[in-house]
Amino acid sequence: MDLDYTTSELMAVAGARELKDGEVVAVGLGLPVVASFLAKRTHAPHMTILFELGVIDPQPVEPGVGLADPRVWYRANVLSSFVDILGSVLHHGRVDVGFLGGLETDRFGNLNTTLVGDPRGKFRHMIGSGGANDIASCARRTIIIMRQEERKLRESISFITSPGYLSGGSRRAEAGLRGGPSKVITDKAIFGFHPETRELMILSVHPGVTLDEVRSTMGFAPLVPDPVTATEPPTAEQLRLIREEIDPERMYMG
Template sequence: MTVTAARELSDDTVCFVGIGLPSLAANLARHTHAPSLVLIYESGTIGAKPTAPPLSIGDGELASTADAVVPVPEIFAYWLQGGRIDVGFLGAAQLDRHGNINTTVIGPYDAPAVRLPGAGGAPEIASGAREVVVVIRHSRRAFVESLDFVTSIGLSEPDSRHRLGITGKGPRAVITDLGVLRPDPDGRELILTHLHPGVDVDTVREHTGWPLRVSRNLRTTEPPTRLELTTLRELTGTASSS
């Protein structure tokens, strides 16, 4: 999942990164095929080059390795709302077929079963970045027919993003531990376009909370290369000492 997500990022791309798997994937890309990838974190760091996955947006290494550190309002007003972010990399607790994201509550808002970490900068990233890539583990708890709360807008209704004054295109890919989903030709609904090796369509459908559509040109993702695996293990501190 992390390797496939990293491959979504090309060299010289400006990427607004979330903490967790998005950050790990972005740093894997920077250490392999995209050395000129520019990583921007919500705390105001531009061009951060962490040697290990940051623990939070306030991790000191993000600032100490960055090309510049600017105030948070500048990150959002000048960089994000100004249309200078190519890709926003996000995680999610829940996701629907239109790529809308919930990171706020599970259950009713006033009396939730679970209160999640919240929105943070995700709503602005989802609306202001030119494109969005979502990294999320595939399960019926996460891939739901209807969100308990819409934290960040996805593809939604035709022209709704334009009507709301949202400049970004929305999700271009959802990377899971089973495969890859991308918008259908109409750009409204996520469909299965790639399976990871060893996974079949029935398994993905069993883990999806809506009737999942499958691309006519369904493909298998390329397995991780030796370089990608070695670099990933070095980043996460799991490389063998032998």
């Protein structure tokens, strides 16, 4: 039987599947929170969730408006500091996965959350880095989760806030950075990166979405495997957990 689900729910489930039991995960707010709590309640009960401002493994009972909302710190194991979380855990190299959203990304998984327009001319300033640059620079791998539109997946982005593979190939490693983006999860498809050129590569297309729709909603041509597989849909239990326990007020899922 086919289940009804939204693209946000599919993205959260796809994000959860990327997380393994026992991993340490640095999380930004929104869909990454739903994905992480879903993984923790299903296949990854021993995962550790980190929020940059000094929160380890909270068990919220209400969704919050952001990381500054004490609702998302509820029942944490640790309430500490940036130097503790982003320093001793992340900078030291103890974070397995960074989970990031963004305004724009490019062929090599570089992320922009700073500004749109021309940084030397006319532009609109948005949010900036927060811990995103630190996470993208220091985590063993990062997962990018964002809506897919031509103006968001671009050949060239306005500003690199958080480094992906820079201009591709071995440029990231040469710059002295470990890790790098492993997946980009959108509302149309799941992408990976070519092991050598580090170009964005379609891994699976979501059920009901055509390959043409994926290509026509991005500003550059991704690598395409043959044949193209379909993204695994959510299970009834995953949907129940999201709707009844993790985000009953649909605060994160829109």
